[in-house]
Amino acid sequence: MSDPIEYVRERLAQQDQRLTPQRETVLRVLLDHADTHLTAEEVYLEARNRAPELGLATVYRTLDLFARLGVVRRLDAGEGVARYEFHPEGAGHYHHHLICLECGQILEFEQDLLDRVERAVERETGFRVVDHSLLLFGLCPNCQKPSDGDGDRPRSDREASGPA
Amino acid sequence: MSDPIEYVRERLAQQDQRLTPQRETVLRVLLDHADTHLTAEEVYLEARNRAPELGLATVYRTLDLFARLGVVRRLDAGEGVARYEFHPEGAGHYHHHLICLECGQILEFEQDLLDRVERAVERETGFRVVDHSLLLFGLCPNCQKPSDGDGDRPRSDREASGPA
DNA sequence: CTTCCTGCAAAGGGTTTGCACGCCT
DNA sequence: AGGCGTGCAAACCCTTTGCAGGAAG
Numbered sequence: 001m002s003d004p005i006e007y008v009r010e011r012l013a014q015q016d017q018r019l020t021p022q023r024e025t026v027l028r029v030l031l032d033h034a035d036t037h038l039t040a041e042e043v044y045l046e047a048r049n050r051a052p053e054l055g056l057a058t059v060y061r062t063l064d065l066f067a068r069l070g071v072v073r074r075l076d077a078g079e080g081v082a083r084y085e086f087h088p089e090g091a092g093h094y095h096h097h098l099i100c101l102e103c104g105q106i107l108e109f110e111q112d113l114l115d116r117v118e119r120a121v122e123r124e125t126g127f128r129v130v131d132h133s134l135l136l137f138g139l140c141p142n143c144q145k146p147s148d149g150d151g152d153r154p155r156s157d158r159e160a161s162g163p164a
Numbered sequence: 165m166s167d168p169i170e171y172v173r174e175r176l177a178q179q180d181q182r183l184t185p186q187r188e189t190v191l192r193v194l195l196d197h198a199d200t201h202l203t204a205e206e207v208y209l210e211a212r213n214r215a216p217e218l219g220l221a222t223v224y225r226t227l228d229l230f231a232r233l234g235v236v237r238r239l240d241a242g243e244g245v246a247r248y249e250f251h252p253e254g255a256g257h258y259h260h261h262l263i264c265l266e267c268g269q270i271l272e273f274e275q276d277l278l279d280r281v282e283r284a285v286e287r288e289t290g291f292r293v294v295d296h297s298l299l300l301f302g303l304c305p306n307c308q309k310p311s312d313g314d315g316d317r318p319r320s321d322r323e324a325s326g327p328a
Numbered sequence: 329c330t331t332c333c334t335g336c337a338a339a340g341g342g343t344t345t346g347c348a349c350g351c352c353t
Numbered sequence: 354a355g356g357c358g359t360g361c362a363a364a365c366c367c368t369t370t371g372c373a374g375g376a377a378g
Contacts, residue, residue: 018352020358040343055360060343076242078297080368081342098291107289113281118300121273126305127262133242133299136282141290182377184333204368219335224368244343245367 004031004071004086011069025051026062030072030086037075037083037097037106077106077135096134102143168195168235168250175233189215190226194236194250201239201247201261201270241270241299260298266307 008027009019019027029046030038038046044059063084066072070089074082077099083106087095094114098107111134118129172191173183183191193210194202202210208223227248230236234253238246241263247270251259258278262271275298282293 016357018357020351022359053360057344057361058359061358064344074242076240078238078240078246082242098285098289098293100291101294107291109285109289111281111284113277117275117277117298120275121262121300125262125271125273126308127264127271127300127302128308129262129300129302130265131301133297133301134281135297136285136291136293137295137297138291138293144290144292180332180378182332184376186334217335221336221369222334225333228369 004088007088008066008069008071011071015069017065022047022051022054022058023062023065025054026059027066027086030066030084034086037085039081039083041081043084075106075133079104094132094134096136098136098138098140100140100143101137102139105140107140168252171252172230172233172235175235181229186211186215186218186222187226187229189218190223191230191250194230194248198250201249203245203247205245207248239270239297243268258296260300262300262302262304264304264307265301266303269304271304 005019005024005027012019012023025047026043028050029043033046040056040059040063043063044054044056047054047059063072063074067074067084071086072084073087074084075097076082077097095108095110096114098109099105100107114132114134118132121127122129169183169188169191176183176187189211190207192214193207197210204220204223204227207227208218208220211218211223227236227238231238231248235250236248237251238248239261240246241261259272259274260278262273263269264271278296278298282296285291286293
């Protein structure tokens with residue numbers, strides 16, 4: 001897949017669906033923020049700069065469409081909002097997420113070790129594993145500094161809702 | 165911790181809080197369903213049979229309290245509802261969850277391999293990992309049977325919301 | 329009597345849906 | 354024409370919150 005946009009256009013065409021201007025705008029927003037994990041609202045705000053008449057419902061419908069199409073992944077870190085990232089199925093390995101309980105920042109990391117876990121599970125339970133979600137909660141390097149020395153863990157109780 | 169109820173009572177007392185009849189009811193419901201992962205609504209309905217005047221808000225407040233106390237774990241599988249299970253912190257190893265995309269059933273399994281992942285992450289990123297959530301999505305043995313042979317994966321698109 | 333706790337009802341916030349109109353084939 | 358797709362606003366649903374009354378130390 002050299003051009004993600006054309007790739008998505010074709011995947012849509014296979015189902016007699018079109019990459020409309022609105023959908024393309026949403027897609028471009030995601031591509032332009034490949035390093036982050038945007039909420040629907042954030043996508044909406046950004047997309048609006050480029051296509052002012054676009055509606056939030058369309059953003060939701062588009063993200064949902066892309067997710068079902070397998071080109072976007074939905075990430076639910078238990079914050080009460082879903083986050084989205086461009087990530088076509090089968091495009092290399094899974095990546096997992098590190099979520100800072102203090103500032104909410106989300107980092108990614110690659111790890112293949114999970115394959116072993118999955119296979120063990122399949123063997124032991126008969127479950128057929130199709131996908132997974134691994135979230136690690138903790139404190140990013142920055143947020144470890146401030147109050148670093150007292151026994152009180154700065155576990156912000158309300159936000160980021162902690163481990164899901 | 166031989167008696168979970170007394171354990172919780174003491175934990176609460178440490179913070180000048182009480183194990184009220186309502187809270188005890190909620191706790192008992194959780195204990196009586198240790199094998200499942202109830203939603204707040206389900207806890208509420210069950211608890212109501214035992215204490216009809218109990219309100220849903222109290223159930224939410226209690227579950228939240230227990231979660232902050234570390235005796236209950238909140239599980240968010242991206243369904244749009246949170247699920248809760250009695251699971252005191254430090255009571256043995258983590259357990260993870262297997263979620264059937266077809267019937268929504270949630271199985272648990274134990275795995276320690278994640279410690280290695282966590283330590284690798286801490287070393288490589290400087291993140292301090294405090295907790296984690298591992299969800300495996302797939303098909304339980306039962307749901308593999310029905311349409312087992314056609315290429316069509318019975319990936320129920322709407323429910324269980326798929327991988328989070 | 330002061331603090332903790334509850335029930336009720338209302339508010340809140342993210343997401344979905346109904347509907348009428350527009351667009352592309 | 355016949356779908357597909359969109360915008361708007363309303364509807365939904367889970368969860369939280371404000372408030373006034375109650376119970377416990």
